[in-house]
Amino acid sequence: MKQIQIVDSKEHVGEVVKIGAWVANKRSSGKIAFLQLRDGTAYFQGVVVKSEVPEEVFQLAKGLNQETSVWVIGEIREDSRSKFGYEIGITDIEVIGESHEYPITPKEHGTDFLMDHRHLWLRSSRQHAIMQIRNEIIRASYEFFNNHGFVKVDPPILTGSAPEGTTDLFETNYFDHKAYLSQSGQLYMEAAAMAMGKVFSFGPTFRAEKSKTRRHLIEFWMIEPEMAFMHQEESLEIQEQYVAYLVQNVLDHCDYALHVLGRDRSVLEKYTKLPYARISYDEAIERLQANGFDDIKWGDDFGSPHETFIANSFEQPVFIMNYPKAIKPFYMKPHPTRDDVVVCADLIAPEGYGEIIGGSERATDYDYLLEQIRQAGLNEEEYSWYLDLRKYGTVPHSGFGLGLERTVTWIAGIDHVREAIPFPRLLNRIYP
Ligand code: 4AD
Ligand code: MG
Numbered sequence: 389m390k391q392i393q394i395v396d397s398k399e400h401v402g403e404v405v406k407i408g409a410w411v412a413n414k415r416s417s418g419k420i421a422f423l424q425l426r427d428g429t430a431y432f433q434g435v436v437v438k439s440e441v442p443e444e445v446f447q448l449a450k451g452l453n454q455e456t457s458v459w460v461i462g463e464i465r466e467d468s469r470s471k472f473g474y475e476i477g478i479t480d481i482e483v484i485g486e487s488h489e490y491p492i493t494p495k496e497h498g499t500d501f502l503m504d505h506r507h508l509w510l511r512s513s514r515q516h517a518i519m520q521i522r523n524e525i526i527r528a529s530y531e532f533f534n535n536h537g538f539v540k541v542d543p544p545i546l547t548g549s550a551p552e553g554t555t556d557l558f559e560t561n562y563f564d565h566k567a568y569l570s571q572s573g574q575l576y577m578e579a580a581a582m583a584m585g586k587v588f589s590f591g592p593t594f595r596a597e598k599s600k601t602r603r604h605l606i607e608f609w610m611i612e613p614e615m616a617f618m619h620q621e622e623s624l625e626i627q628e629q630y631v632a633y634l635v636q637n638v639l640d641h642c643d644y645a646l647h648v649l650g651r652d653r654s655v656l657e658k659y660t661k662l663p664y665a666r667i668s669y670d671e672a673i674e675r676l677q678a679n680g681f682d683d684i685k686w687g688d689d690f691g692s693p694h695e696t697f698i699a700n701s702f703e704q705p706v707f708i709m710n711y712p713k714a715i716k717p718f719y720m721k722p723h724p725t726r727d728d729v730v731v732c733a734d735l736i737a738p739e740g741y742g743e744i745i746g747g748s749e750r751a752t753d754y755d756y757l758l759e760q761i762r763q764a765g766l767n768e769e770e771y772s773w774y775l776d777l778r779k780y781g782t783v784p785h786s787g788f789g790l791g792l793e794r795t796v797t798w799i800a801g802i803d804h805v806r807e808a809i810p811f812p813r814l815l816n817r818i819y820p
Contacts, residue, residue: 389404390403390405390406391405392406393427394407394409394425395429395430397430397472401466403464404461404462407425408427408457409426411424413454416449419438420437420438421435421436421449421450422435422436425460425476426516431516432476433470434462434478435475435478436449436481440477441480445480448483449481453486454490454493456485456486458482459484460478462476463476463477464476491508492511503806503812503817506810506820516645517645517648518796518802518808520642521638521642521799521800522793522796524637524638525634525638525799531637536586536626538586539585540589541589542589543580546562546568546569547567547569547570548568549774550571551572551575556571569594570594572612573593574612578787579773580614581614581787585615585617586613586615587613589612593609594606600814602806603741603742603805605793607812608791608794609792609793610791614786615787617783617785618786620747623749624666628663628735629662631735631745631790632661638799639653639656639657649801652801655801658703659705664705665707666709667706667708668708669708669711669712672694675697681697688715689711690708692742695743699740705738707736710723711729711730712728718757719748719757720732720749720751721751722756731748731749732747733745733748734747735747737795737798738798741794741797744794744795745790745791746789747787747789748786749784749786750786752778752783754775754782796809
């Protein structure tokens with residue numbers, strides 16, 4: 389007899405097969421037991437009919453506890469009542485591992501309780517769906533950049549530099565020195581772009597931010613492309629094509645997960661239409677002030693109510709361009725005709741999900757950068773290698789960073805970034 393996975397059921401209709409699974413849930417009457425089965429690939433229903441199986445099989449089925457692991461044997465059938473479309477008519481069951489008093493029951497649980505049981509919570513159909521969308525976004529990211537001639541480069545995690553400012557660094561000992569966990573691979577990706585042309589990275593990022601919002605993680609994953617011989621305008625085109633590609637691939641490959649999450653496909657379809665709008669920081673400030681936001685003035689960074697208001701004025705993600713120099717990192721290219729702003733853009737997701745991409749054209753002039761490094765109070769010896777890039781054949785180049793979990797949260801349509809990563813690290817949480 390063939391052992392199959394639930395997800396492959398459609399290829400085995402009418403066959404008797406063996407499946408290893410967990411009992412996610414169960415309902416039974418005197419005559420029939422319905423087992424909600426999951427094997428990691430999908431969820432479907434197993435049906436045990438008293439009159440069709442030996443009495444001990446029916447009694448075993450009726451007594452199975454939630455999350456017991458089992459081998460089931462039976463025939464795959466179509467099941468037009470479920471979205472999945474198939475079920476198994478069980479004829480035999482063998483218990484592999486018992487489960488007693490599984491803590492997560494079908495009733496409502498508080499978030500803290502679920503977070504304490506994250507190692508088990510991941511088994512639920514909703515978390516499973518989110519992880520499948522996350523996986524698809526990662527897969528499609530590699531595909532997009534490979535299709536566009538980018539080379540994957542891995543920047544280090546242990547670093548001596550602080551590209552995004554020194555306030556939120558995780559410090560660690562590096563033998564006799566201090567080191568920091570990477571808060572962005574960007575500076576190394578700039579070096580890599582000078583060697584390989586177009587590069588991208590995908591790796592963990594650490595920010596010791598004391599932020600407790602639904603958008604902030606302490607440890608998150610970022611995709612950071614960097615392109616030599618490229619100005620900001622062309623980088624924005626790549627960014628919007630990339631984001632639209634992610635949405636399209638989730639639509640194409642995660643229909644079931646979107647269904648489980650109740651995410652409306654027609655909403656996502658709007659985000660595949662290009663181009664996305666571009667407005668300047670100046671215009672964003674004007675729009676906010678004209679609409680009753682008295683708390684913001686030119687020079688301030690946006691808070692989430694501001695980003696949400698701007699996003700709600702558009703059907704699709706929107707680029708906010710050319711922020712004040714004073715609120716952006718040292719490496720951004722100065723504006724050609726204004727000295728108060730830099731050549732950069734953040735991409736703001738719709739529906740209140742906030743910034744998903746931060747990017748810019750990079751400063752190319754050695755003296756300018758050295759001055760910026762000094763003004764930022766950074767140790768210039770630590771950046772001497774970075775300055776070398778401007779000493780030996782500097783070229784226009786641009787890049788950006790897309791936050792994976794914020795993008796998953798937005799595309800999946802969930803409330804909080806903590807559900808977009810398997811084991812979230814949050815302020816006050818490093819368990820499990
Ligand atoms: O805007 P950020 O800080 O940009 C950089 O790090 C640049 N060096 C990227 C580059 O140009 N190569 O971060 C980029 C993205 C944000 O837009 C956001 O999506 C995500 O990373 N991000 C976070 N995600 C979750 N939790 C946090 N604390 C995040 N901080 C940033
Ligand atoms: Mg940013």
